[in-house]
Amino acid sequence: MVTRILSENEQDxxxxxxxxxxxxxxxxPTETVYGLGANALDPDAVRKIYEAKGRPSDNPTIVHIAxxxxLKQLTWRVTPDMQRLARKYxxxxxxxVVPRRDTVPNVTTGNLDTVGVRMPDHVTAxxxxxxxxxxxxxxSANLSGxxxxxTVEHVIDDMDGRIDAIIRSTPCTIGIESTVIDMTGELPMILRPGFITREDVARTLGKDILVDPTLNEKPEPGVEFRPKAPGMKYxxxxxxxxxxxxxxxxxxxxxxxxxxxxxxxxLGQKVVVIRYSQEDTETAAHEFFAALREADKDKADIILAAALPQEGIGFSVMNRMLKSAGYNVRKV
Incomplete structure (x- = not known):
């Protein structure tokens, strides 16, 4: 397959x-990371995403709207809390994560009865x-794992020859994936931390916000579950x-x-060190994935990273760090 590189002009x-x-x-492009898009209502098209990425079939996608x-096209229930969050964020x-309509295919949701929905803050998206x-x-528009x-260069490295087209744009401004919040229970629950924090959501809704207790904890071996959001299982x-x-x-x-x-x-090993200011967690969010990609390009043998405070955006970046390292933490 020849992958076309498109610009952001109207014709492209x-x-x-x-x-x-x-x-x-x-x-x-989106403000978080580059996405790999298909018609969310076309099951054959969505299956191509899983094939291109090598993505497990029970790992749900996120559906993007303009x-x-x-939102009402995708769910039969829009609550006042959902409306408040939509207006704010x-x-x-x-x-x-909301109850899905039957028109949303199983493949799009990983065979769940819920669907994750967001509206990206990127004009091109x-x-x-x-x-x-x-x-x-x-x-995300990368090979699974x-x-x-x-950046568009990251996408080309992984997806050239696997997909129909890539839209070239500037680097993503945030740098980590969106916050995912489950709106189907009595209290909202953060399933994947992101730039919008638990504290942000709690202030907006004026109520307690739960956090999935397995976040930032090493998974127990042999425990099986169906992930409700990307990034939870694999x-x-x-x-x-x-x-x-x-x-x-x-x-x-x-x-x-x-x-x-x-x-x-x-010992002759190539070492890459990743350090961020303990206070500047936004910079850490913006640069972390690019730093890992650069380490791969430099043929690093080992990456040494300094932990961040597990609060606010630091908690979200640590979620990615821990998964990247396979929970290999050395306490000093």
Missing amino acids: LRLAGEIIAAGGLVAF DESA WPGPLTM RALIQAAGCPIAAP KPSPT KHYAPEADMIIFEGETEAVEAAMDEERAERES
Whole structure:
């Protein structure tokens, strides 16, 4: 397959919309990460996403819409809390898991009776949805298990020759996937942390917000479950190199990382170190996936990363760090 590289001009976006409407696949930019899109209501088209990514069939996709009114096309229940969140955070990096209509195919939802829906805060993404004339199912535009793509070059590396087209744009501004919140229970529950935090949602709704208790915890071996949101079950975000996260007081972490680096380099290993300011978690969110991709390009043998505070956006970045490292944490 020849993958076309398209621009963001009106003519190319119209062509991209026609590809989606005809059952094809288009990678497109959002504010979070690049998405790999297909017509969410066409089961054959959505199956192509799973084939292109090598994605497990029970890992649900997120459906992207261009305006709030399209939510009713996907769910039979829109609650006041859902309306409040939509007004506050859409367009933006928030996905709501809601009861799905029968018109949403099983393949789109991983055979669940719920569907994740969001409205991206990216002009090109919304223009593509409008040009296609349908909601677009779109997980991240990477090979399954690899770090999520935040630049068009990342997408080309993984998807060239696998999909119909890629829309070239500037790097994603946020850099980690959307917050996913389950709106089907008595209290909303965060299933995947993101740029919009638990505290943000609690302030908006004026109520307690639950957090899935398995987040940022090493999965128990042999325990099976059906993931309600992407990123909950399978290996994600993994670089080629092994990765160690160092956790503790800042000075102790820096000393331990320097010692580990010196020892590894004395053995002839290529070492990549990832450190972020403990306060600047937004920069960490923006740069982390790109840093993993760069380590792969540099043929790193080992990645050494400093843990972030597990609160606010730091909790969200640590969620990705822990999965990337296979929960390989060294406490110092």
